Amino acid sequence: xxxxxxxxxxxxxxxxxxxxxxxxxxxxxxxxxxxxxxxxxxxxxxxxxxxxxxxxxxxxxxxxxxxxxxxxxxxxxxxxxxxxxxxxxxxxxxxxxxxxxxxxxxxxxxxxxxxxxxxxxxxxxxxxxxxxxxxxxxxxxxxxxxxxxxxxxxxxxxxxxxxxxxxxxxxxxxxxxxxxxxxxxxxxxxxxxxxxxxxxxxxxxxxxxxxxxxxxxxxxxxxxxxxxxxxxxxxxxxxxxxxxxxxxxxxxxxxxxxxxxxxxxxxxxxxxxxxxxxxxxxxxxxxxxxxxxxxxxxxxxxxxxxxxxxxxxxxxxxxxxxxxxxxxxxxxxxxxxxxxxxxxxxxxxxxxxxxxxxxxxxxxxxxxxxxxxxxxxxxxxxxxxxxxxxxxxxxxxxxxxx
Amino acid sequence: xxxxxxxxxxxxxxxxxxxxxxxxxxxxxxxxxxxxxxxxxxxxxxxxxxxxxxxxxxxxxxxxxxxxxxxxxxxxxxxxxxxxxxxxxxxxxxxxxxxxxxxxxxxxxxxxxxxxxxxxxxxxxxxxxxxxxxxxxxxxxxxxxxxxxxxxxxxxxxxxxxxxxxxxxxxxxxxxxxxxxxxxxxxxxxxxxxxxxxxxxxxxxxxxxxxxxxxxxxxxxxxxxxxxxxxxxxxxxxxxxxxxxxxxxxxxxxxxxxxxxxxxxxxxxxxxxxxxxxxxxxxxxxxxxxxxxxxxxxxxxxxxxxxxxxxxxxxxxxxxxxxxxxxxxxxxxx
Numbered sequence: 001x002x003x004x005x006x007x008x009x010x011x012x013x014x015x016x017x018x019x020x021x022x023x024x025x026x027x028x029x030x031x032x033x034x035x036x037x038x039x040x041x042x043x044x045x046x047x048x049x050x051x052x053x054x055x056x057x058x059x060x061x062x063x064x065x066x067x068x069x070x071x072x073x074x075x076x077x078x079x080x081x082x083x084x085x086x087x088x089x090x091x092x093x094x095x096x097x098x099x100x101x102x103x104x105x106x107x108x109x110x111x112x113x114x115x116x117x118x119x120x121x122x123x124x125x126x127x128x129x130x131x132x133x134x135x136x137x138x139x140x141x142x143x144x145x146x147x148x149x150x151x152x153x154x155x156x157x158x159x160x161x162x163x164x165x166x167x168x169x170x171x172x173x174x175x176x177x178x179x180x181x182x183x184x185x186x187x188x189x190x191x192x193x194x195x196x197x198x199x200x201x202x203x204x205x206x207x208x209x210x211x212x213x214x215x216x217x218x219x220x221x222x223x224x225x226x227x228x229x230x231x232x233x234x235x236x237x238x239x240x241x242x243x244x245x246x247x248x249x250x251x252x253x254x255x256x257x258x259x260x261x262x263x264x265x266x267x268x269x270x271x272x273x274x275x276x277x278x279x280x281x282x283x284x285x286x287x288x289x290x291x292x293x294x295x296x297x298x299x300x301x302x303x304x305x306x307x308x309x310x311x312x313x314x315x316x317x318x319x320x321x322x323x324x325x326x327x328x329x330x331x332x333x334x335x336x337x338x339x340x341x342x343x344x345x346x347x348x349x350x351x352x353x354x355x356x357x358x359x360x361x362x363x364x365x366x367x368x369x370x371x372x373x374x375x376x377x378x379x380x381x382x383x384x385x386x387x388x389x390x391x392x393x394x395x396x397x398x399x400x401x402x
Numbered sequence: 403x404x405x406x407x408x409x410x411x412x413x414x415x416x417x418x419x420x421x422x423x424x425x426x427x428x429x430x431x432x433x434x435x436x437x438x439x440x441x442x443x444x445x446x447x448x449x450x451x452x453x454x455x456x457x458x459x460x461x462x463x464x465x466x467x468x469x470x471x472x473x474x475x476x477x478x479x480x481x482x483x484x485x486x487x488x489x490x491x492x493x494x495x496x497x498x499x500x501x502x503x504x505x506x507x508x509x510x511x512x513x514x515x516x517x518x519x520x521x522x523x524x525x526x527x528x529x530x531x532x533x534x535x536x537x538x539x540x541x542x543x544x545x546x547x548x549x550x551x552x553x554x555x556x557x558x559x560x561x562x563x564x565x566x567x568x569x570x571x572x573x574x575x576x577x578x579x580x581x582x583x584x585x586x587x588x589x590x591x592x593x594x595x596x597x598x599x600x601x602x603x604x605x606x607x608x609x610x611x612x613x614x615x616x617x618x619x620x621x622x623x624x625x626x627x628x629x630x631x632x633x634x635x636x637x638x639x640x641x642x643x644x645x646x647x648x649x650x651x652x653x654x655x656x657x658x659x660x661x662x663x664x665x666x667x668x669x670x671x672x673x674x675x676x677x678x679x680x681x682x683x684x685x686x687x688x689x690x691x692x693x694x695x696x697x698x699x700x701x702x703x704x705x706x707x708x709x710x711x712x713x714x715x716x717x718x719x720x721x722x723x724x725x726x727x728x729x730x731x732x733x734x735x736x
Contacts, residue, residue, distance in 0.1 A: 045686065046693045047651070057690065083686040083693055088545065088647045089640045090682075093436065100432035114545065118642040121547050183532065183543045214529045315691075 031105030032344035037337060038078045039063075040098030042110040047085030052111050054316060055134060056081045058326025059109065061313035062334075072337045080104060086111075088118035095119040099128050106131050106349050109152065109329050113137045113185070116149075124148045129349050131336070132329055132379070136263070138188050141377035143354070148346075150353055150377045152329055152370075154401070156185065156261075157192030158381045159285055162400040163259045164196025166283075166385060167204075167232060171257065175206045177230035179221055179245065181237055182210040189236045189261055206230050211241060219248055226254040234259045239270045246274035246282070260284045262383075271388065280390045285383040285400075287368045288324050293392065301362030328363045332370055332379065335359055353379075367399035422575060426568045427559040434567045435639070436679060441574040442636040443675035445581050447659040448668065449628025454657075455666035456589055457621045458601030460513065463504075463520030465653030466527040467497045467626040469643075471633025473531065476546040476643040477539050486551050486638045490577065490631050497630025498623045505622025509615050524653040528645040545644025548637065570639055577635060581628060585668055588624070597621060598666070629656075662704055664711025673712035677704070 031038040043056035063077040071077065080102050084090040091110065098104045106129035110116055113135045123130040124146050132152035133140050136159075140151035167174055178193070180186035190208075194201040207228035209221045218241050225233065226249075233256040235245050242264035249258065258281065264270045265284040289296050296302035305327055309316050316323045337344075339352040356379060359370040370379040382401035386393040426434045450464045474496045475489035484492075504523060508516050531540050540546070553569035562568075588594060596617055599607035608614050637643050655678045663674030685696035708715040 045690050046682075048649070053690070081690070083682075083690070085651070085682075086646060087649070087651075088642055088644050089439075089636070092640050092642060093432075093439070096432040096435055100430050114543065114644045114646040117544055117547065117644065118640070118647075121549075121641075185543070213532060 026342045027345050027348070029105060029345045029347075030103040032075070035075060036078050037072070037075050037344060038080060038102060038104040039333070040095075040102060040104035040107040041079060041081040042084045042091055042094045042098070042107065042115065043081055044086040044111060044115075045083035047087065049086040049112060052134070052322055053083075054320060054322045055109065055111065055326040055329075058309075058313055058316060058323045059330040059333075061316070062308065062327055062330035065308060065312050066334060072334060073341060077337075084110075084115055086115060088114050091115035091118045092122065095122060099123075099126055104128075105344060106346060108132055108333055109134050109326075111135070116140070120146060120149060127346060129346055129353070131349070131353055132332060134325070134329070136188075137184065138192075143375060143377045148350060150350070150372070150379070152332065152379050153325075154262075154285070154287055154380050154383050155192075155378055156188040157195070158378065158401055159262055159383060160189045160192025160194075161196035162285055162383055162385070163234060163283075164193050165400055166397070167257075167259075168197065168200070171232060174204055174232040174257070175228070175230045176204050176232045176234060177207040177209075177225035177228055177256065178205060178234045179209050179211065179218065179225065179237060181241070182212055185238075185263075186210070186236050193234060211237070213238070215241075218244055222248040222254070223252060226252055230256055232257045232259070234261075235264075236261050237264060239264045239266065242270045243274040246271070246278050250275065250278035258282050262286070265386070265393070267388075267392065276390055279388050282388040284386050284388075284393065286386045286393065286395065287365055287380055287383045288321065288328060289363050289365060290321060290393065291324055292319050305363055324363050328361055331361045331363075332356075332359065365395070365399065371402070423572070424559070426571050427562045431565055431567045434565075434571050438567065438571050438574050438639045439636070440672070440675045440679045441571075441578045442632050442639060443656075443659060443678055444632075444671045445578055445635065446629045446632035446656055447663060447674045447678075448581060448585055448671040449625045449630075449632065450656050450660050451663075451665065451668070451671055452585065452589065452597075452628065453621055453625035454660060455664075455670075456594065456601065457597045457618065457625075459508070459618065459622065460517040461520040461625070462517050462650075462653050462657060463523035464625075464629050464656045465648050465650065466520075466523045467501060467629040468633035468636065468652060468656075469527050469531065469648035470500055471497050471630030472637035472643045472648070473540060473546075473633075474630070475634035475637045476548055479548055479638075480541075480546045481539060487573070489638070490634050493630045493634035494627040497633075498627040500630075501623035501626025502619055504626070505619040508622060509618055521650070521653070524650045528648055531645040531648075541644075543645060545642060545647070548641040548643075550641050551638070574635055574639065577631065581631060582668060585628070589668065593617075658701065662701070662708075662711055664708075664713030667711070667713040667717075670711055670713040 041056055041059065043053050044050050045053040060079050060081055063079045066072065067076045080098060082094040082097065084094050095107060098107055108131045111134040116133045116135055127148055130149040132150060134152065136153055136156045138155045138157045140149055141155065178190060180190050197204055207225045207230055209224060211218045211221060222245060235242060235258060237245055242260060260282050262285050271279040289302055305324065308327065309318060309323065336349060336353045340348050354372045354374050354377065356370045356372045365384050368380065368382045372379050382399050384395050384399045385397050386395050446464065446468055450461060453459050453461055471493040474493040478484040478489045478492060479486060508519060511519050532542050550566040552566055553564045557564040596612045599612060600614060600617060604614060659674030659678040662677045663670030681700050682697055685693040685700065688696045
């Protein structure tokens with residue numbers, strides 16, 4: 001082989017080495033092109049849960065910001081968000097519209113357990129990612145049976161485990177009373193809590209009572225639990241019953257260490273009706289920065305969020321944690337898309353979503369992260385405990401969770 | 403209706419039917435699914451129209467019968483492996499009985515009071531479905547996920563296969579036609595005249611020998627059965643039922659569909675169904691901030707332009723376009 005020939009061959013090999021991955025890199029499924037990535041979303045802009053609709057608006061505003069700054073790897077995001085009014089049949093209709101007509105690459109952060117349940121099977125049959133759903137049920141992290149669905153926020157079981165860990169640390173000899181709503185949500189929490197206590201669950205839990213959503217009050221359960229002699233109370237109730245429980249405990253003079261599930265940790269809708277004095281000492285959890293908490297006033301993450309709100313979502317309420325939620329989950333999605341690079345197939349989206357490595361986002365509490373793996377479809381599992389001081393929630397102790 | 407009219411009706415019917423058979427192959431599966439829901443709602447509104455439009459009894463609770471129909475179908479399919487088509491008659495029977503049970507005490511209530519009593523039913527149903535004792539069957543808050551039935555034959559038109567959605571559309575179409583034929587036969591005869599007489603003047607109707615309690619409670623049962631069939635069909639089409647699917651708003655939607663379509667008219671149900679299916683989507687596209695405000699504006703404009711519903715407007719237009727001599731029959735109808 002003479003020199004000229006040799007260099008030609010080398011050049012050809014080099015070219016093929018360079019060209020082959022370049023060709024393989026750009027891969028698209030429906031919804032992705034050189035210029036655009038289409039993301040679908042379903043939110044209750046109307047109906048009973050419309051207060052959460054602002055999550056969709058905050059996400060939309062964040063993608064506006066990303067697009068204004070040049071998009072992701074040169075591609076703009078087209079965020080198509082539709083209203084389902086929190087009605088499952090409408091969710092099915094809107095999901096089908098997004099997948100079959102709009103041809104989105106994936107659906108992200110659709111809100112609510114019943115609406116997501118309605119499209120769970122459909123999305124997995126169609127093999128379209130149902131990514132970062134906005135609900136705390138544990139069933140979204142089931143990669144074996146539903147490889148196209150993934151949760152986002154800490155799930156109820158993980159939260160239950162955190163309370164269990166704290167009890168074991170601080171009060172190993174506790175006698176625990178549990179009150180839970182008799183449905184999947186309540187059982188999810190209880191399951192995680194008992195798993196967290198381990199072998200000790202049987203001896204430590206001295207009273208385990210339920211109520212129905214249809215019950216008018218839970219007064220008799222409270223009295224029974226007091227009589228059981230329990231000194232720790234795990235309160236797995238929705239806002240109305242949570243307020244009743246806190247109030248009743250004060251009325252009957254029962255003063256256990258009171259753990260309140262995050263579902264009802266709202267000052268405005270639970271603690272105020274229950275009486276702020278009665279609520280002092282309650283323990284719950286948090287994983288996002290509370291925008292009303294003065295300690296973040298000079299925090300970079302908070303200031304960035306505030307600036308973003310002023311510029312891209314001026315109508316949004318700065319006191320509403322849902323706007324933090326939307327911002328935070330949109331940042332998570334952007335991370336997934338960045339990791340996916342030019343391989344924008346649905347399969348790769350799931351693969352990237354399942355390989356988040358210690359992702360810390362600016363509005364998460366310090367130490368909280370999103371972490372996933374092929375068998376771990378629960379992105380956020382760390383939370384910090386908070387205690388109510390009569391005015392607001394105060395963080396204390398370490399960050400719990402995996 | 404004279405013979406000339408009938409000929410046109412038959413001809414028009416054939417053309418419409420042919421169009422309906424071809425249409426699903428021209429659009430995407432998702433659109434077929436939406437058309438399917440229109441058919442389902444049309445049957446439900448027809449059921450409500452029999453009660454409210456023809457018999458003058460108000461119901462704000464037909465969403466409850468829809469829910470009972472849907473759950474009957476879902477439980478039969480999920481727990482007992484009954485084929486989807488066989489659930490419809492069962493849903494009809496169950497809802498007929500429920501309708502009678504509700505309708506019987508309703509005899510003592512009239513007008514607004516009946517409306518409130520049925521409203522209470524609509525409020526109660528989503529919560530009752532979560533009740534502990536029946537949770538094993540209803541699936542509680544999580545509801546029941548169903549599988550969509552496959553088409554029994556393989557077939558393609560314009561290169562589009564007969565997908566489960568398209569197959570279900572034809573199935574729903576057949577059920578809809580059957581239900582409309584039943585309604586026409588029921589209402590365009592002695593029974594229909596009796597119902598209208600009860601609505602317009604109950605005392606005179608009783609004086610003419612019409613058994614008021616008998617007819618009124620039976621109407622309630624039949625109306626509930628129609629809506630129950632719609633619910634069962636809806637469950638099969640959507641392939642999911644949950645308590646949140648059947649909130650009070652569903653009942654209100656049926657009433658909106660009924661009034662927009664036109665009271666006491668059988669074809670009106672179709673226009674009402676189209677309205678409640680598509681107008682919320684249009685409203686959502688116009689504004690994310692206040693979709694219901696837009697919906698409200700649509701509703702007001704509709705009612706202002708067509709105070710007697712779509713059918714009222716069509717009838718008026720038809721009466722104007724027809725040769726003057728043939729118009730004599732029109733005033734008798736409402």
